Amino acid sequence: MIEAAAGRLAGQARRTPLLGSPFLDEIARRRVLVKCENLQHTGSFKFRGAWSAVSALAPEVRARGVIAFSSGNHAQGVALAARRHGIGAVIVMPADAPRVKIENTRALGAEVVLYDRASEDRDAIGAKLATERSLTLIKPFDEPQVIAGQGTTGLEIAQQAAEEGVTEAEVLVCCGGGGLSSGIALALEGHAPGLRVRTVEPEGFGDVARSLASGRIERNLRLTGSLCDAIVTPEPGRITFPILQRLCGPGLAVSDDDALRAMALAFSRLRIVLEPGGAVALAAALFRPAEIAGETVIAVASGGNVDTDVFRLALDRFAG
Amino acid sequence: MIEAAAGRLAGQARRTPLLGSPFLDEIARRRVLVKCENLQHTGSFKFRGAWSAVSALAPEVRARGVIAFSSGNHAQGVALAARRHGIGAVIVMPADAPRVKIENTRALGAEVVLYDRASEDRDAIGAKLATERSLTLIKPFDEPQVIAGQGTTGLEIAQQAAEEGVTEAEVLVCCGGGGLSSGIALALEGHAPGLRVRTVEPEGFGDVARSLASGRIERNLRLTGSLCDAIVTPEPGRITFPILQRLCGPGLAVSDDDALRAMALAFSRLRIVLEPGGAVALAAALFRPAEIAGETVIAVASGGNVDTDVFRLALDRFAG
Numbered sequence: 001m002i003e004a005a006a007g008r009l010a011g012q013a014r015r016t017p018l019l020g021s022p023f024l025d026e027i028a029r030r031r032v033l034v035k036c037e038n039l040q041h042t043g044s045f046k047f048r049g050a051w052s053a054v055s056a057l058a059p060e061v062r063a064r065g066v067i068a069f070s071s072g073n074h075a076q077g078v079a080l081a082a083r084r085h086g087i088g089a090v091i092v093m094p095a096d097a098p099r100v101k102i103e104n105t106r107a108l109g110a111e112v113v114l115y116d117r118a119s120e121d122r123d124a125i126g127a128k129l130a131t132e133r134s135l136t137l138i139k140p141f142d143e144p145q146v147i148a149g150q151g152t153t154g155l156e157i158a159q160q161a162a163e164e165g166v167t168e169a170e171v172l173v174c175c176g177g178g179g180l181s182s183g184i185a186l187a188l189e190g191h192a193p194g195l196r197v198r199t200v201e202p203e204g205f206g207d208v209a210r211s212l213a214s215g216r217i218e219r220n221l222r223l224t225g226s227l228c229d230a231i232v233t234p235e236p237g238r239i240t241f242p243i244l245q246r247l248c249g250p251g252l253a254v255s256d257d258d259a260l261r262a263m264a265l266a267f268s269r270l271r272i273v274l275e276p277g278g279a280v281a282l283a284a285a286l287f288r289p290a291e292i293a294g295e296t297v298i299a300v301a302s303g304g305n306v307d308t309d310v311f312r313l314a315l316d317r318f319a320g
Numbered sequence: 321m322i323e324a325a326a327g328r329l330a331g332q333a334r335r336t337p338l339l340g341s342p343f344l345d346e347i348a349r350r351r352v353l354v355k356c357e358n359l360q361h362t363g364s365f366k367f368r369g370a371w372s373a374v375s376a377l378a379p380e381v382r383a384r385g386v387i388a389f390s391s392g393n394h395a396q397g398v399a400l401a402a403r404r405h406g407i408g409a410v411i412v413m414p415a416d417a418p419r420v421k422i423e424n425t426r427a428l429g430a431e432v433v434l435y436d437r438a439s440e441d442r443d444a445i446g447a448k449l450a451t452e453r454s455l456t457l458i459k460p461f462d463e464p465q466v467i468a469g470q471g472t473t474g475l476e477i478a479q480q481a482a483e484e485g486v487t488e489a490e491v492l493v494c495c496g497g498g499g500l501s502s503g504i505a506l507a508l509e510g511h512a513p514g515l516r517v518r519t520v521e522p523e524g525f526g527d528v529a530r531s532l533a534s535g536r537i538e539r540n541l542r543l544t545g546s547l548c549d550a551i552v553t554p555e556p557g558r559i560t561f562p563i564l565q566r567l568c569g570p571g572l573a574v575s576d577d578d579a580l581r582a583m584a585l586a587f588s589r590l591r592i593v594l595e596p597g598g599a600v601a602l603a604a605a606l607f608r609p610a611e612i613a614g615e616t617v618i619a620v621a622s623g624g625n626v627d628t629d630v631f632r633l634a635l636d637r638f639a640g
Contacts (some may be wrong), residue, residue, distance in 0.1 A: 017359060019338055023427065038591045039337060100588065107343065267631070268420065271358045271593040271624030304591030308639040311587075312632065319628040 001144060002151035002187050005052040012084070013048050014040055016153075018160040018298075021269040029289045031296040033164065034266070034282060035157055038274055043106070045153055045180055045302050046077030046140075052149025053138050054081040063086055067135040069093075069122055073230055073303050074140040077160075090135060092126045098229070098307045116218030117126055117224075118266035141179030142237030150180040154187025157298060161192060166296045168194040170249065172281035174302040175199035175208050176231035178240030184300070185247035195298070196245030198249040200284045202228040202256065202277070208244065209251025210235050217241055227256040227310060230277030230303055252291060258283040263311070264318035266301065276310065278303035321465060322330055322471035322507050325372040329472055332404070333368050336360055336473075338480040338618075343588040349609045351616040353484065356585070358594055358624030361495040362428070364503060364550075365473055365500055365622050366397030366460075372469025374401040374456045380405055387455040389413075389442055392421030393550055393623050399430035410455060412446050418549070418627045437544075461499030462557030470500040474507025477618060481512060486616045492572065492601035494622040495528050496551035498560030504620070505567035507519070512581035515618065517563065519571040520604045522548040522579070522597070528556050528564065529571025537561055547576040547630060550597030550623055572611060578603040584638035586621065596630065598623035602630040 012252040015207045016036045021282040024032045054066060065088035068078040076092040083087035089110040093102055106112050118170055130137055139146060157171060171188065173181040178199070199208045205226050210218040219235045227230050236244060254262075259276040262283035266274045274282070281299040285292065336356045344352045349607060357365040374386060385408035388398040395411040402409035409430040413422055414437045418562035426432050435445055450457055459466060491499040491508065497517070505517040519528045525546055530538040539555045546552050556564060574582075579596040586594045594602070598621055605612065605619040 012336065014339075017334065019334075019359060023424075039339060043591050104343075135324050267593055268628075271363050271592060273591040275589055308588075312635060315628050315632060 001148035001154060002183065005148040006152045006155055008055045009048060009051055009149065012051050013127050013152065015156055016040055018164065018273070019270050023269045024286065028297065030137070030294065032285050033161070033296065033298045034270060035164070035298060035300045036151065036272055037153060038272055038278055038301050039319055042076035042080050043078065043303055043305045044278065045150055047080055048152050049146035049149035049179060049218035050074065050077035050081040050138060053143060054078070054085055056145045057136060061136055064134045064136070065089060066138050067092070067126060068138045068140070069131050070096040070266040071138055071229060074306060075101065076108060076305070078138050079105050079108035083109045090129055092122055098305065100307055101305055104162050104305070110201060118123065126178040142239045144239065147179050147183045147240065149183070149189040151183030152205065152206055153300065154184035155191060156316055157184065158188055158195065160315035161195060161298060166254065167192070168297050169294050169296040171195050171197045171298045172200050172252065172284050173197055173300045174231050174278055174281045175201050175230065176233040178208060178236045178244050180302060181248060182240040185243060189247055197247060199244065199251040200281045201251060201253050202226045202232065202259070202280060203253045205232045206251060206253045207233070209253055211236050211241060212245060212248065212251050215245070228259055228277035228280055230275060231280065237309040252284040252288055254280050254283040254287065258287050260314040261318045262286055263314040267315065268319060272301065273304045273306065273311065274301050275306035283306040310318030321468035322475060322503065325465065325468040326472045326475055328375045329371055329469065332371050333472065334503065335359055335476055335570045339590050343589045344585065344606065347606050348617065350614065352605050353392030353481070353486070353616065354590060355473065355616045355618060355620045356592055357473060358592055358598055358621050362396035362400050363623055363625045364393040364397065364598065365470055366393040367400060367468035368472050369469035369499060370397035370401040370458060373463060374398070374405055374464040376465045377456060381456055383407060384454045384456070385513060386458050387446060388458045388460070389446055389449050389599065390460055391549060392416040392623060395421065395425040395430065396428060398458050399425050399428035403429040410449055412442060418625065420627055421625055424625070429463055461497030462559045464559065467499050467503045467560065469503070471507040473500065473620065474504035475511060477504065478508055478512035478515065481515060481618060487512070489612045489614050489616040489618050490569065490612055491515050491517045491618045491620065492520050492604050493517055494551050494598055494601045496553040498556045498564050500620070500622060501568060502560040502563035505563060506595065509567055516569055517567060518569045520600045521571060521573050522546045522552065522600060523575045525552045526571060526573045527553070529573055529629060531556050531561060532565060532568065532571050535565070548579055548597035548600055550595060551600065551605050572604040572608055574600050574603040574607065578607050580634040581638045583634040588634065588639060592621065593624045593626065593631065594621050595623050595626035
């Protein structure tokens with residue numbers, strides 16, 4: 001399925017670069033390679049899964065349009081995938097999502113329906129719209145075609161790591177519901193068995209790490225209060241978790257401050273823009289050296305849609 | 321020579337991505353493609369020319385080491401090229417160069433000699449050091465092997481534009497002494513004759529545009545006072561100017577504010593970090609639509625080594 005998704009994504013998704021810097025290697029005490037999915041269309045890997053899912057629909061189903069729930073990156077991915085297919089997209093977003101993500105989703109042609117996280121039932125709003133208009137729901141992670149699309153990132157990592165002479169490494173992946181992590185893990189299992197995925201989450205929101213440790217799905221106790229909003233989800237997916245359990249090493253977690261520090265270093269050393277949730281894997285690569293094995297670590301930078309004030313915070317605190 | 325340089329650069333320079341965004345297309349009123357040389361090793365295209373020149377030296381000459389004058393980007397390019405060849409590099413830099421560039425040049429293993437722009441003679445300092453230690457001078461732009469190295473950017477543009485289906489376009493290039501512009505122009509002449517280079521400079525420092533207009537080398541009246549310090553040079557090169565004259569359209573110029581606005585848009589829409597001098601081509605692509613022809617414009621983003629305060633200025637003024 002991942003290879004088939006790669007075929008459908010050819011000429012649509014960007015082959016994002018794998019960057020590095022001797023300055024980052026020095027901090028991490030090993031070679032650091034960064035897979036720049038912040039440079040993907042719409043600024044995150046989410047376009048891959050969205051395109052994969054939308055392009056896999058039967059034409060007559062697809063023509064009626066799609067619907068998605070998202071605080072931002074999945075929203076933009078689905079909006080662009082729908083627009084490029086010439087179909088409508090309705091995106092149900094929390095009213096407190098980063099402004100830039102709401103604006104971008106609208107500008108990409110989607111109809112944005114805002115709801116209040118505290119008082120309204122997202123699923124009820126979405127179900128009503130979907131039924132009324134016969135829209136197909138594109139889930140953000142717990143959906144095979146979405147996982148297959150995200151997995152195309154792993155095919156590229158396998159190829160680019162080989163080009164760099166790297167055959168053994170841990171691959172750190174920013175993890176919310178596990179779509180990207182499980183997709184990459186499946187791709188690497190087939191194409192680069194010496195590369196092993198480890199999930200990275202914000203501290204205090206480590207549902208995946210706790211689930212991997214206990215062997216069953218554990219929930220986050222709260223869902224707000226992290227700068228890494230993009231990757232905070234209630235629990236790992238029903239489809240993604242067994243994959244993570246079979247293929248991924250122990251989960252890592254980093255603080256908001258470490259994510260901001262990684263953003264500042266990505267700014268100065270790689271000249272790229274990351275959002276906090278997209279920087280946690282790089283943060284773990286740089287600031288958790290004792291918890292990582294091997295001479296090389298690959299960190300997936302998963303997104304770069306950051307409100308200016310949050311980016312300023314990273315510069316003010318950590319860029320000198 | 322450009323193709324030979326590309327052979328020597330294979331596996332050394334990065335093939336940088338060609339990015340775009342529907343949001344930028346809307347501003348520019350045509351398709352905008354951005355060649356991201358800010359993502360090149362050391363954060364600018366200068367590594368290409370430096371590697372090309374250092375790798376072309378006879379081994380016994382190279383072994384004695386190299387010397388360069390630079391306010392920053394050429395310095396880092398030469399420092400890394402020398403380090404990867406296992407030879408010494410002395411870099412003569414103005415004491416008021418951006419701090420990050422001085423620090424990075426030192427961290428890349430070069431010996432940095434600072435001089436005062438107002439009171440000291442850079443050339444005399446360099447000549448003395450070169451003679452004493454038998455170092456080879458690597459000029460920043462007016463040197464055939466350096467131009468050939470920068471020209472490899474043009475080979476990639478020709479290939480990547482073809483992949484995007486673009487065969488006719490103006491290629492806007494941030495221009496100081498003309499090494500990058502003339503190298504790209506030569507590469508495109510051979511490999512993509514429908515792509516034509518136009519130089520872009522900071523307003524008030526348009527020596528190349530004035531020289532192209534008058535048909536003879538014109539000097540800048542002053543050399544300080546631009547945020548785009550990286551691309552302010554006294555005059556076009558003796559080798560580069562005839563190439564520019566033969567192959568490049570009328571020169572463009574943009575204000576510091578336009579460069580900062582382009583930096584803010586590159587931040588939010590492409591998720592990349594540009595320095596002011598590296599953003600003038602994108603600024604012209606976005607804000608000078610009436611002076612550009614064709615349905616597609618390609619802008620070369622030439623560098624991303626920016627002091628944090630200058631980047632903050634771009635965000636504060638233009639990123640909302």
